[in-house]
Amino acid sequence: MNDRALRYFLAVVRAGSIRGAAAVLHVAASAVSRQVAEMEAACGTLLLERLPRGVVPTEAGRIIAEHARRQADEAALLQDRLQRLRGAQRGLVRIRCGAGFLPDLMRHGLAGFSAAHPGITFQVVLGTSDSILKAVAEGEADLGLAYNPQAHPEVDAALVTRQPLVALLPAGHALASQRRPLLLRRLAAEPVALLPADHGIRQMISRVEADGGFRLLPVLETDSFELQRRFVAARMGVAFLPRFALAPEEAGEMTAVPLADPLLAEAAAHLVVRAGRRLPEAAERLRDWLAKHLVCCRPG
Structure with a gap:
């Protein structure tokens, strides 16, 4: 199995199709298909299961893909070491994160790190917790920032910090002066902004609603954290986000009130890397910098 064959096969596994891999690799689909066929002939077994829409690796294919990921990691490490021997302080760090991390990541993470390491560049891609873990596990991202993700066998947490979900109330709201954390059901009569049903935060809220036998009154559903904050600032209602997702300049327009429900109070931010x-x-260096400087990496 030469390097090209492994690279093509890994692209197929990541893209979920021959055509998708060909587009990423900028080669003809027939060239990718030929490499896969030659690998299957050499291994004496099928490496991909052909489905109506795309392909998935067989057990043998998963073993090959894992080998290809290790090869890619080692090649990146070799290039990194050679650059350092030449005195070059360069590199690309690929980051996957949830949208709520962006204000913190830019203000307290990348801005200071970039000033201290001007030769290092970044690729930032937004995603859900599941897609962040998948990208880190498959080697498509170096670092991930995810809020309350599920456990993943191929992903390790470099840092886990308790970051409770809070209710963002318009400034001057009657409940904003509460000294004790609120139960979510206290806000059942309030107009609220919620994330889409497949988002992890929305699923946490739905679980509390189901357990408590009540329903919130959503007047806005959006996957935009900024729009949710603007919803609160416009005094249209209440939103639910981790405290670190609140931009400092918006602090005077809204109040973050802790929630008492255990599932919401024990939520955590995870800085993740691929296991092993x-x-x-x-x-x-960026991992260590983020762990030290991000607000989401300090106990909430």
């Missing part, structure tokens, strides 16, 4: 992977120096 040796990170290139640039990613390693």
